[in-house]
Amino acid sequence: MGIGVKTFWTFNIFGVEVWITETIVNTWIIMLGLIALAIFARIKLRSFKEIPEGIQNFIEAAVDIFDGLAKSNLGEKLSYISPLFFSVFAFILSSALFSVFGLRAPTADFTTTFALAMLSFLMMLIMGFKHKKGKYLKSFFEPYPIFFPLNLIGELSKPISLSFRLFGNMLSGTIILTLYYALTPIFVQIGIPALLHAVFDVIFGALQTYIFVVVSLMFVKNAAD
Amino acid sequence: MNFTILLAQAAVEDRLFGLDSQTLIGALIQFVNALILTGALSFILYKPVKEYMEKRSLKIKGQMEDAEKAKQKAEALVAEFEARLKDIDDEAEKILEDARLKAAEEGRAIVENAKHEAEAILKRAQEKIEFDKIKLREESRLYIIELAVNLAQKYIESSIDDNAKEQLFEEAISKLELSKWQS
Numbered sequence: 001m002g003i004g005v006k007t008f009w010t011f012n013i014f015g016v017e018v019w020i021t022e023t024i025v026n027t028w029i030i031m032l033g034l035i036a037l038a039i040f041a042r043i044k045l046r047s048f049k050e051i052p053e054g055i056q057n058f059i060e061a062a063v064d065i066f067d068g069l070a071k072s073n074l075g076e077k078l079s080y081i082s083p084l085f086f087s088v089f090a091f092i093l094s095s096a097l098f099s100v101f102g103l104r105a106p107t108a109d110f111t112t113t114f115a116l117a118m119l120s121f122l123m124m125l126i127m128g129f130k131h132k133k134g135k136y137l138k139s140f141f142e143p144y145p146i147f148f149p150l151n152l153i154g155e156l157s158k159p160i161s162l163s164f165r166l167f168g169n170m171l172s173g174t175i176i177l178t179l180y181y182a183l184t185p186i187f188v189q190i191g192i193p194a195l196l197h198a199v200f201d202v203i204f205g206a207l208q209t210y211i212f213v214v215v216s217l218m219f220v221k222n223a224a225d
Numbered sequence: 226m227n228f229t230i231l232l233a234q235a236a237v238e239d240r241l242f243g244l245d246s247q248t249l250i251g252a253l254i255q256f257v258n259a260l261i262l263t264g265a266l267s268f269i270l271y272k273p274v275k276e277y278m279e280k281r282s283l284k285i286k287g288q289m290e291d292a293e294k295a296k297q298k299a300e301a302l303v304a305e306f307e308a309r310l311k312d313i314d315d316e317a318e319k320i321l322e323d324a325r326l327k328a329a330e331e332g333r334a335i336v337e338n339a340k341h342e343a344e345a346i347l348k349r350a351q352e353k354i355e356f357d358k359i360k361l362r363e364e365s366r367l368y369i370i371e372l373a374v375n376l377a378q379k380y381i382e383s384s385i386d387d388n389a390k391e392q393l394f395e396e397a398i399s400k401l402e403l404s405k406w407q408s
Contacts, residue, residue: 003239003241004239004240004241005239005240005241006239007239007240016246016250017247017250018250018254019247019250019251021251023251023255024251024254024255024258027255027258028258031258031261031262031265034262034265034266035262035265035266035269037270038265038266038269038270039269041269041270041274042269042270042273045273045274045277048277050281050284050285059270059274060274060278063270063271063274063275063278064278067275082271083263083266083267083271083272084263084267086266086267086271087259087262087263087265087266087267087271088259088263090262090266091259091262106255109251110242110248110252111248111251111252111254111255112252112255114248114252114255115251115252115253115254115255115256115258115259116255116259118252118256119256119259119260171241
């Protein structure tokens, strides 16, 4: 695993060069994994029992815990958008855990975190206009219309700062681990990296996932309230 | 070096971060990926599981409400039966009290009747005794008269003549009649 993002293929679509990078391929792998898990859970749903047991406990707990988290941050009124953030949560966490296997996390690339941040920003706009209507638009021109650019930058900076936070944290783990593998002798590359992966990928990954999703939920709620 | 060559060179090199069109294109692809993943996970996993859990919650809530209603009904029935039992106890107590009063009254009536009957029997016995006494006295008197007559007859026949006998007989008869009248 290198520090930089590899480009596997390049395409030219309508005169525009498109790179299919390691990040995009890894994202597809994670997506396939998550969708396969979702299909497995959906099949299992047919045989769900009233008193959960085995894998049903895990599936129900995952949905229920996230639903509680979303409702506590968004409130009952906006809880219908929780599936979107559930997917974001599952994706960021899976990306972090993906690095445990020595593969580059898609969230260690700014394109991914920026896309996720834009998704949050889009949700902020949609929820703001849906629930506050004209008042939301008016809030961009307060206290005076001249402040519109500043307000717009202020709103945009929220998800962008969030995306940089996630990107920086995930990239730092990737860099540290890459440097460790590159600079240490082979005999210390057994056992010790497990601890580093546990800290940088599992603990920091889970923490950053939580932070990204919770802060995004708060931004959306603030925009809608 | 034109723009196309720069892109080609960049495409083969690893890149860490860049604020260029490829970042935007990459972000756009990732945005689409995120939307696809959101749609897939929402419709395949999140919503169905949530719906299942909500249905189950509603079912359990319904069962709990039914159980609560059944409990309230049972408590009402218990209260009703307890009230009935209390009424039955009161009624039994009243019946016993009435029976006791009736028995006491009947007892008194029986004793009273027995007393009256005993008095009547006693009275009848006293009357019979009195009657028997009178009857005995009459029989005794008649017997004594007959005895006296027989004795007198025997005596007269043996000691006096016919005139004297006649006189004595008359006197004896007179005395007996007198005594009879007096008794």
